[in-house]
Amino acid sequence: MYYAYADIEGETLNAIKALEGEIGRPLIAVKPVALKPAEIEEPALDRLRALEARLGVTLVAVEPR
Template sequence: MLYPLATLETEKLNAIQDLEKDIGSPVVALAEVEADTAALPEDQLKKLQELEEELGVVLVAVRPN
């Protein structure tokens, strides 16, 4: 399972912004995406981790459908 940032309609965004004001803290909305991660050999996993470090992001290899 993956959880990227959710795309929100105005009504949902407004509700989240109201909650942020009420609790005094930012809230991040994530969407659930069905995905199976790929089992990578050690050398490929190392390449993925090196690129994560270089780009400053989290990368997830998934199995193709």
């Protein structure tokens, strides 16, 4: 399962901020995203890994919808 940041505002955002204040920790709201991972062959996989290392992020290749 993959997740993305949830778009929140208004009362939902206020409730999250209130709980952050109560527990003294930041909270991140995420929502599930239906994605199908793509299979990548060499050398594309090597290029993907090199870019991940250079940028300090994790990249996930997915099948187009």
